[in-house]
Amino acid sequence: MIGRMLQFLYHGDYDVLNIAADITRLLDAASPSTLFFDTMMLAQDFDFEIQAAMYAIGDHFEIPNLKSASQALFVAELRSKEFRLADLVAAVKLVYTTTSENDYGLRKWVVYRAQQLEGELVRYDEFKALLKERPDFAWDLATKYAKANFLWCPDCECIINLVQCRCGFAGMCGDSICATGEVKSLRCTCCDSEGILQREIPQLDGSFELGVLGRTDQPHARTRKAPKKKSRAG
Numbered sequence: 001m002i003g004r005m006l007q008f009l010y011h012g013d014y015d016v017l018n019i020a021a022d023i024t025r026l027l028d029a030a031s032p033s034t035l036f037f038d039t040m041m042l043a044q045d046f047d048f049e050i051q052a053a054m055y056a057i058g059d060h061f062e063i064p065n066l067k068s069a070s071q072a073l074f075v076a077e078l079r080s081k082e083f084r085l086a087d088l089v090a091a092v093k094l095v096y097t098t099t100s101e102n103d104y105g106l107r108k109w110v111v112y113r114a115q116q117l118e119g120e121l122v123r124y125d126e127f128k129a130l131l132k133e134r135p136d137f138a139w140d141l142a143t144k145y146a147k148a149n150f151l152w153c154p155d156c157e158c159i160i161n162l163v164q165c166r167c168g169f170a171g172m173c174g175d176s177i178c179a180t181g182e183v184k185s186l187r188c189t190c191c192d193s194e195g196i197l198q199r200e201i202p203q204l205d206g207s208f209e210l211g212v213l214g215r216t217d218q219p220h221a222r223t224r225k226a227p228k229k230k231s232r233a234g
Helices: 002-011 020-030 047-060 062-077 084-098 107-116 125-133 135-143 176-180
Strands: 151-153 158-162
Touching: 002 020, 002 047, 002 062, 002 176, 047 062, 047 084, 084 125, 125 135, 125 176, 158 176
Parallel strands: none
Antiparallel strands: 151 158
């Protein structure tokens, strides 16, 4: 991993495979050396594990460009057709072990991917064990991104559910307004006011009446949703 970091510092990129010759050449250029890289020392992990490790190294050595590059490669792996449920569980464990609780660069992607595949994951025993093992991941899974796909209207004092954004304004679903985070351009479909919606809702205490914010388990209760055509300015 340190060899790949050196590659990145010199070339602006790193190679997942076959790095021994390049690193030896870099060391020889720095000073005459008889160092020899045994290829067995460079046994490969899965690509997503390498990207996650490189992200952690970029964070540790404060190399923002390395973090950005490894994040992009990690996300590409996460979206790959070859990625399996077992890989996702392994990725969650790795990311939540190697990154801090305040660094969401990789965490948000494994959480969002898990939310997208929740129907399959709930039938996978290893995922159940993961939720018990990593309560911090379980909390993020239940409260963030796809599960936080709503805004707060202070005038109506209610939640406005969104339909065009699927990641809770985290910039991952591809919607143009979501990518910019410009919630002020959205219109409340209850009071029809524009520019007042907020991303954060008030903190509630245990005495708050259930269902007042627009979410209830009553089968015929009215729901407040923002139709796609009415959710944008103009």
